[in-house]
Amino acid sequence: VEIEKPIVVLSYDKTTKLIGKEIPKESIKNILNSLEIEIENETETEVTLRIPTYRVDVTRDVDVIEDILRIYGYNNVDISDSLKANLSYQTPTDRKQKLQTLISEQLTANGFGEIMNNSLTKKSYYEKLETYPLKNCVSLVNPLSGDLSVMRQTLLFGGLESIVYNRNRKHADLRFYEFGNCYFYDADKKKEYDILSVYSESSYIGLWITGKRTHKNWAAPEEQSTVFELKAHIENIMTRIGIGHDRLVYEPLQNDLFSVAMTIGTNNRTFGYFGVVSKAIRKTFDIETEVFFAEMNWDLLMKESEKQLVQFTEISRYPAVSRDLALLIDKNITFAQIEQVAMKSERKLLKKVVLFDVYEGKNLPEGKKSYAVNFLIQDEDKTLTDKQIDKVMSKIQQNLQKELGAQLR
Numbered sequence: 001v002e003i004e005k006p007i008v009v010l011s012y013d014k015t016t017k018l019i020g021k022e023i024p025k026e027s028i029k030n031i032l033n034s035l036e037i038e039i040e041n042e043t044e045t046e047v048t049l050r051i052p053t054y055r056v057d058v059t060r061d062v063d064v065i066e067d068i069l070r071i072y073g074y075n076n077v078d079i080s081d082s083l084k085a086n087l088s089y090q091t092p093t094d095r096k097q098k099l100q101t102l103i104s105e106q107l108t109a110n111g112f113g114e115i116m117n118n119s120l121t122k123k124s125y126y127e128k129l130e131t132y133p134l135k136n137c138v139s140l141v142n143p144l145s146g147d148l149s150v151m152r153q154t155l156l157f158g159g160l161e162s163i164v165y166n167r168n169r170k171h172a173d174l175r176f177y178e179f180g181n182c183y184f185y186d187a188d189k190k191k192e193y194d195i196l197s198v199y200s201e202s203s204y205i206g207l208w209i210t211g212k213r214t215h216k217n218w219a220a221p222e223e224q225s226t227v228f229e230l231k232a233h234i235e236n237i238m239t240r241i242g243i244g245h246d247r248l249v250y251e252p253l254q255n256d257l258f259s260v261a262m263t264i265g266t267n268n269r270t271f272g273y274f275g276v277v278s279k280a281i282r283k284t285f286d287i288e289t290e291v292f293f294a295e296m297n298w299d300l301l302m303k304e305s306e307k308q309l310v311q312f313t314e315i316s317r318y319p320a321v322s323r324d325l326a327l328l329i330d331k332n333i334t335f336a337q338i339e340q341v342a343m344k345s346e347r348k349l350l351k352k353v354v355l356f357d358v359y360e361g362k363n364l365p366e367g368k369k370s371y372a373v374n375f376l377i378q379d380e381d382k383t384l385t386d387k388q389i390d391k392v393m394s395k396i397q398q399n400l401q402k403e404l405g406a407q408l409r
Contacts, residue, residue, distance in 0.1 A: 005038070005050040007193050010061050012045055018065050021077045031071045037064070059196065096203075096302050099241055100179055103205070106240055110233065112175040112207070117158030119181060120148040125157045125284075131255040138183045138199060151183035155206035155295055156257065156277070160285045163210055167287070173211030173225075179298065180204060203298040207233060207274075210291045227260070227276055230292040234264060234274060241301060242308030246343055250336055257281065257293075264296070266304060272296030313380075320351065320378035323393050325400075326409040327371045328364070333404050338373060345399045346392050349384070352376035370409055 016022045032039060032049065037058075041048040051058050058064060069077070104114060123146065126134040132153040143149040152158065155178055166174055184200045191197040209225045216222035235245055243266065253261040253273050261275025274294030282291060327338070339353045357372035364370060377384065377392055400406040 003053050005053055006059060006195060007040070008049045008051055008058070008061055008064055010047050010049055010064050012047075014061065015065050015068065018062065019069050019072075019077060020080070023068070023072060027072070028068060031068050032064075034071065035067055092302065092306075095306070096298070099302070099305075100298070103237055103240060104177070104179070106236065107177045107207075107233070110175075110236075112177045112233075115159065115162045115176045115178045117152075117155070117162065117178065117180065118148070119152055119183065121150060121152045121157055122147050123149045126150065126153065129256055131257050135187075136185050138185045152180075153182055153184060154257075155180055155182065155204055156281075156293055159206055159208040159293065160277070160281070160287065160291065163208060163287060163291065164285050172289070173213075173215075174208065176206075176208040178206045180206070202300075205237075205296050205298050205301075207294040208291060209233075210287075210289055225290075225292065227274070227292045230274055230294055234272075234294055234296075237296075240310070242305045242310045243301075244308075264294075269300055269304065271300035271304065316378060316380045318379060318381070318383050320376050321384055321389055323375045323377065323389065325373050325375070325393075325397065327373060327400065328368055328407045328409050329371060329404060331360070331367055331369050333406075335371065335373075337404060338371065338400065338406070341399050341403050342373075342375065342396050345396045346377075349377050349379055349388075349392055350375060350396070351378050 012025060012028070015028065029039060029047075032047075036052050037055075038050040039047050040050050049064065051064075058067065108114065120140070120143075123134065123137070123139075126132055126137055134150075137153060138151040140149055140151075158180075159176055159178060162176060163174055166172075180203070181201050182204050184202075185198055186200070187198055189197050189200075207230060209230050211225060212222060213225045213229060214220055214223045235248065238248060239245060247266045249265050249267060251263045251265075251270075253263045253275065255261065257278060258273075258275035259278045261273055263270050263273045265271050272295055274292070277291040277293050282288070329338075335355045338355075342350060342353050352375075354374040354376075355371060356374055357370075359370040359372075375393065375396065377389055379388075397406075397408070
């Protein structure tokens with residue numbers, strides 16, 4: 001099978017700028033011929049080249065310029081007497097690295113340990129998956145072993161390997177996080193003359209929690225970790241990078257990675273998911289206890305938070321007022337819906353909505369459940385009167401009844 005030679009367009013002006021010296025066009029063409037790079041077309045400003053198929057390291061114009069400079073000789077480029085410089089400014093990469101360090105410090109302070117796993121992983125992990133099918137894996141042409149034959153599509157399996165390693169050494173209560181890249185192959189994105197169009201790479205952050213949250217001691221009883229603990233850490237990350245809790249949107253998720261899961265995002269985009277790792281996957285790793293896992297696209301988080309400024313304000317001198325409502329609602333209604341309706345009802349004074357009790361059982365109509373919800377109300381500029389508080393609560397109650405059919409018990 002004949003493989004088509006890749007095409008690269010080389011600009012003479014760009015060559016001069018990168019090298020720092022104008023090399024005669026004839027010299028450039030002679031160097032290209034000596035490198036067995038064919039000149040397919042030529043204009044006054046650029047040349048179209050055909051790269052030999054064995055030169056897999058040459059895919060861009062800058063790669064060709066590097067080869068030209070190597071043959072021409074670094075010592076033949078004169079050192080100029082002038083100095084050209086640009087004012088320093090923060091690039092998106094700088095901001096991404098700064099926030100990554102910030103979140104790493106936050107997670108470490110909360111008892112997490114950072115792990116770094118190999119991007120190469122087992123092919124067998126993806127053979128039966130629908131969420132990350134094997135056909136979307138970036139496969140190695142000549143792998144060192146079956147354990148290192150494809151590039152990872154998710155951070156999940158590397159974290160589970162780390163959990164197994166630690167559990168085998170009597171460390172059962174674990175909290176891990178990892179920043180790492182994932183790689184994807186999509187044949188539908190193939191473009192002519194662009195051999196890299198089918199490949200993509202994105203940065204992700206992964207969180208793992210398993211085992212006990214607290215051990216039995218004189219001050220507190222033993223407590224198992226839950227998925228809600230993981231959710232709290234996710235929300236703390238969002239708050240730290242400037243995505244407010246009121247902007248987060250959760251949706252139920254069903255796939256073969258989790259037994260129970262939800263997506264997390266905003267109205268603009270979905271950037272991750274979290275939940276309880278499925279029994280089938282845990283069985284593959286011989287893990288008996290529940291594992292809670294979250295994965296978020298760090299690149300999308302950077303785009304979502306780039307225009308969000310984290311601001312600090314003085315603690316209010318005026319007291320907050322707490323009010324409770326016992327609501328009778330349909331079983332399919334979620335607390336997130338209640339919180340959303342309440343926050344829309346009073347955007348200025350309502351600071352917090354907390355679910356503190358759930359009841360399902362006797363003395364309730366069929367298909368109903370009872371939620372006990374706490375509302376925290378505060379004015380930053382003055383002390384609230386009973387009349388103002390009652391007005392806010394009445395508005396919230398009316399909207400909950402109108403939009404969700406909620407009734408007071």
